[in-house]
Each structure stands twice: as C-alpha cells, then as structure tokens.
Amino acid sequence: MKKKTRTKFVRYLGKQMKENATALQIYSRDMSELPSLTKLLFNSTPDGIILPKNVEDLQRIYNLANETRTPIIPRSGGTSGFGGSIPYNKGLVIDCKGITSDILIEPIDQTVTTSPSIIFSELQNKLKLQGFSLCSYPSSFYSATIGGWIAHGGHGIGSLQYSSVVDQITEMQVVLPNGQVEIYTEKDDISLFFGSNGTLGIITEIKLKIKFDIPIKQFGCIFDSPYELMKGLKELQQVNPFSVWFLNPSQVSAFNDTFGYNLPRSFVVIVSKEISFEEEELEFSNNFNNTIRKAGGQILDKRYFKDIWNFRFKTFAMLKEFPYFLVSEVILPIETSVKYLRKLTNLFEGKLRAEGELISGTHYSLLLYLPIEEVIGDFKKSLLILNLNKHVLKSKKIGGFPYSTGLWFAGYYSQIYGKEQFKRYKEFKKKIDPKNISNPGKVCSPKLRIFPLFSLKFVIRVASEFS
Numbered sequence: 491m492k493k494k495t496r497t498k499f500v501r502y503l504g505k506q507m508k509e510n511a512t513a514l515q516i517y518s519r520d521m522s523e524l525p526s527l528t529k530l531l532f533n534s535t536p537d538g539i540i541l542p543k544n545v546e547d548l549q550r551i552y553n554l555a556n557e558t559r560t561p562i563i564p565r566s567g568g569t570s571g572f573g574g575s576i577p578y579n580k581g582l583v584i585d586c587k588g589i590t591s592d593i594l595i596e597p598i599d600q601t602v603t604t605s606p607s608i609i610f611s612e613l614q615n616k617l618k619l620q621g622f623s624l625c626s627y628p629s630s631f632y633s634a635t636i637g638g639w640i641a642h643g644g645h646g647i648g649s650l651q652y653s654s655v656v657d658q659i660t661e662m663q664v665v666l667p668n669g670q671v672e673i674y675t676e677k678d679d680i681s682l683f684f685g686s687n688g689t690l691g692i693i694t695e696i697k698l699k700i701k702f703d704i705p706i707k708q709f710g711c712i713f714d715s716p717y718e719l720m721k722g723l724k725e726l727q728q729v730n731p732f733s734v735w736f737l738n739p740s741q742v743s744a745f746n747d748t749f750g751y752n753l754p755r756s757f758v759v760i761v762s763k764e765i766s767f768e769e770e771e772l773e774f775s776n777n778f779n780n781t782i783r784k785a786g787g788q789i790l791d792k793r794y795f796k797d798i799w800n801f802r803f804k805t806f807a808m809l810k811e812f813p814y815f816l817v818s819e820v821i822l823p824i825e826t827s828v829k830y831l832r833k834l835t836n837l838f839e840g841k842l843r844a845e846g847e848l849i850s851g852t853h854y855s856l857l858l859y860l861p862i863e864e865v866i867g868d869f870k871k872s873l874l875i876l877n878l879n880k881h882v883l884k885s886k887k888i889g890g891f892p893y894s895t896g897l898w899f900a901g902y903y904s905q906i907y908g909k910e911q912f913k914r915y916k917e918f919k920k921k922i923d924p925k926n927i928s929n930p931g932k933v934c935s936p937k938l939r940i941f942p943l944f945s946l947k948f949v950i951r952v953a954s955e956f957s
C-alpha cells in the first residue's frame with residue numbers, strides 16, 4: 491500500500507487499524523490453510539485490518555477506498571473455507587464483528603432485528619429466552635455470523651423446512667461500495683446479496699423471520715449404499731422433517747472413535763422433526779418407520795444415536811488431532827448423484843469423510859473433509875487441494891455445483907445461481923462499484939497477477955485436471 495494511501499486511512503481510523511505481523515497473518519487465511527505455493531497466484535496477506543464500529547466508519551472506509559482504489563475485504567467469523575474473506579491481492583480486511591446493535595424481538599410479527607455480526611449461538615440464546623428460535627442455522631453455529639452466512643450463500647439445519655436464509659430476510663441495511671446506505675425489503679432483489687461474498691457492500695443490519703421454539707426430536711436409520719440413501723432422501727420429504735442430516739461410512743467411524751458411539755459403518759441418517767405432543771411423536775414415528783422400510787433402509791434404535799444431535803456442531807473438532815486437513819463443499823441433486831457419491835466414498839483410499847444435509851426437495855449439501863495423518867510438504871498439499879477441487883467441479887456433469895464462489899470457485903457464479911441472476915448481479919455491481927473495490931475476485935474470477943492473460947479460474951481448473 492502506498493504511504494500516502496496508508497496515511498489517509500490512519501488519519502481517519504487511528505487505533506481502529508491494525509498492522510502488526512501476527513494480525514496480518516491471522517487475517518490472511520480462513521478455515522482452510524493455504525499452502526505457500528499459492529502465493530504465486532495471489533497475495534492473501536492484507537495491508538491492514540480495520541475494526542469499524544458503525545455505519546459511518548464503513549461509509550468513510552468505502553469513500554477512501556474509492557479515492558485510493560484500495561481493495562476492501564469484508565470479514566465476520568472467518569469460518570468459511572472458500573477464501574471469500576481473504577484478500578486476492580492485498581487490500582484492507584474489514585472485521586465487521588465490532589458493528590453491534592440492540593436485539594429487537596417482535597413477537598407479533600415473529601421477527602428479530604439485529605446486527606448481522608452477531609454469532610448464531612448468541613442470538614439463538616436470546617431468542618430462546620423469549621420462546622422463539624432461528625428458523626435455520628449453519629453447523630458453524632458457535633463461531634459464524636448471520637452476515638457472513640448470507641454473503642457466503644449458506645444453507646443449513648432447518649433450511650429444508652424453512653427454506654434458505656434469503657427467504658427469511660424481511661429487511662436489510664447495507665453500506666454499498668459507493669458509500670451510500672440503503673435499506674432493502676422483501677420487495678427488492680435481496681437474492682443478489684445471497685452468495686455475493688461481500689462484493690456488493692457490507693450488510694449492517696438485518697430483520698429476520700423467527701419461529702416458535704418447538705422441541706426437536708431425532709429419529710435414526712441406516713442405508714447400505716448410496717442408491718438406497720438417495721431413495722431414502724426422496725421418500726423422507728413426505729414426512730416433512732425439520733432437518734435430514736447424514737454421515738458417510740468414514741465419518742461414522744470418526745464419530746465412533748471420537749465420541750464413543752457404536753454406529754454401524756454404513757450411511758447413517760438422523761432425521762429431526764418439530765414435535766410438541768406425545769401423540770404427534772407416535773404418529774411421526776410410524777410414518778418414519780414405514781417410509782424408511784419402503785426405501786430399503788433400517789431403523790436405528792435410539793440408544794445408538796443418543797445425544798448425537800448435540801454433536802452436530804462438533805465435527806470440525808475431530809480434525810484437530812491431524813497435522814493437516816482439507817475441506818470443501820458441494821451441492822448435489824438427489825436424482826442423479828448415486829454414482830458420484832459412490833465414487834467419492836472410494837476416493838483418497840476411502841478416507842474422505844462426508845456429511846450431508848438435505849437443503850430442498852431436490853438437492854443436498856455435502857461437506858467433505860480429508861484428514862491428512864502425516865506431515866506433508868507444500869507441493870503435496872497443493873496437489874491434494876487441487877484434486878479435491880477437481881471432484882467438486884466434476885459434479886457439474888450431474889447437475890451439481892460448488893457451494894459458494896469465494897476465491898477458489900470465483901467464476902462459477904452462473905453455475906450456482908443461473909445466468910439470469912448473474913446478469914442482474916453484474917448490472918447492479920457496475921452501478922454501485924464501478925472501480926471494483928469491494929472484495930475483488932470473489933464472484934468473477936480475477937486475472938492472474940503474474941500472467942494477466944489467464945484468469946485464476948482457468949489456472950485452478952487446468953491445474954486440478956493434472957493433479
């Protein structure tokens with residue numbers, strides 16, 4: 491960053507700007523660790539980190555950034571693993587966690603208004619005290635924020651019953667990259683902000699639909715093969731569950747070893763349902779049992795999966811013991827993914843762990859973890875990342891797509907959200923951010939710094955093919 495530019499930011503932001511080496515290193519990565527070879531492709535070390543406290547700070551930051559053409563990279567929990575919250579080519583990371591506001595629960599409308607920088611678990615605790623609950627949330631519940639979830643384009647637990655978080659937003663305040671503050675409601679094109687990865691500005695306030703805090707009960711079953719599992723996922727929708735969560739056999743073994751379960755090593759499915767009365771539970775249980783038998787599965791006795799619902803937030807903790815691990819996520823269609831899922835299960839010597847969540851009547855998200863048991867070098871790490879990416883990209887053949895764009899999958903926006911939405915996105919982006927200062931390279935693939943003839947998307951795709 492030029493000295494003159496730095497002086498301008500420091501003059502306005504003073505102590506709100508951090509530039510020490512440790513902070514810069516922390517903010518140069520998200521959930522996935524980047525091998526140093528990637529430095530040839532992009533420079534993820536920021537020039538500084540700014541901790542704004544309010545909307546006025548953000549307006550000032552964007553105005554200065556436009557004046558000096560400085561990239562602005564919004565970040566909240568930093569829990570996504572797609573590189574959305576790290577720089578592509580330096581710039582200032584904006585840590586939004588300091589932008590707080592009061593929590594306003596409106597029981598009659600069943601809505602909550604809050605700062606999007608609030609961590610899910612904190613908001614859920616506040617809602618529960620008044621008999622309400624979030625409609626859906628990610629499994630990074632204890633560390634992720636609502637703003638980050640919307641911008642990442644996330645789905646999660648409860649999305650099946652209550653739809654995507656974008657359908658739960660009734661009002662949203664955003665500081666646009668041109669420094670203007672806008673309020674959008676359900677009547678506006680809010681969907682453009684879903685999966686925008688901070689490229690359309692910073693979300694600063696949010697009004698979300700909430701639901702009554704109805705008790706959620708779990709039911710379990712197992713399927714021997716991906717074919718039966720997919721049949722089961724289709725059939726299960728008839729019983730209108732809150733969530734359908736499943737583990738592949740490798741992930742089942744990890745659960746057994748880490749948490750002391752004794753689950754059969756097959757595809758284990760945990761179905762959750764909102765249930766208020768005993769009669770409802772009995773009726774659901776009968777329907778559930780019939781549905782699973784029809785799909786060729788077996789019912790799992792409750793003692794096998796006792797308390798497993800509480801471990802749905804702990805799966806990352808199981809990776810801590812490994813020197814290195816890879817993470818990726820893909821969205822797949824139920825109808826066409828049997829072969830793909832079978833192949834995934836056998837990849838990497840059968841060590842690839844997978845966890846799925848049904849997100850709609852037609853698709854499920856699949857979180858992939860590859861723990862690496864020995865210390866490996868940078869070159870091998872890069873090859874493994876590219877190899878995993880290759881399999882995520884191959885899902886296109888069966889109608890699947892990467893979970894989000896971020897840095898790794900920039901350039902795949904239209905595959906995820908469709909060509910029509912991409913057109914609307916580009917028109918809006920041009921209007922509000924003509925200099926492309928808000929999180930450049932996180933939706934449209936950037937040109938390489940060292941070979942500007944090539945895009946990052948092209949290089950990653952070609953390198954993945956050869957990995």
Ligand SMILES: Cc1cc2nc3c(=O)[nH]c(=O)nc-3n(C[C@H](O)[C@H](O)[C@H](O)COP(=O)(O)OP(=O)(O)OC[C@H]3O[C@@H](n4cnc5c(N)ncnc54)[C@H](O)[C@@H]3O)c2cc1C
Nearest residue numbers: 566567568569570574628629630635637638641644688693
């Ligand atoms: C253990 C674990 C489990 C997970 N489970 C799920 C899951 O079930 N479902 C799921 O969807 N994801 C999941 N994730 C991924 C990730 O945690 C979520 O998407 C999360 O909601 C991202 O929120 P964050 O606050 O960490 O965002 P960050 O990682 O900080 O940012 C994500 C993107 O949003 C942008 N951004 C951040 N804040 C704002 C803002 N206020 N305004 C505009 N843009 C902003 C950033 O620039 C970045 O592009 C999981 C991750 C982990 C580690």
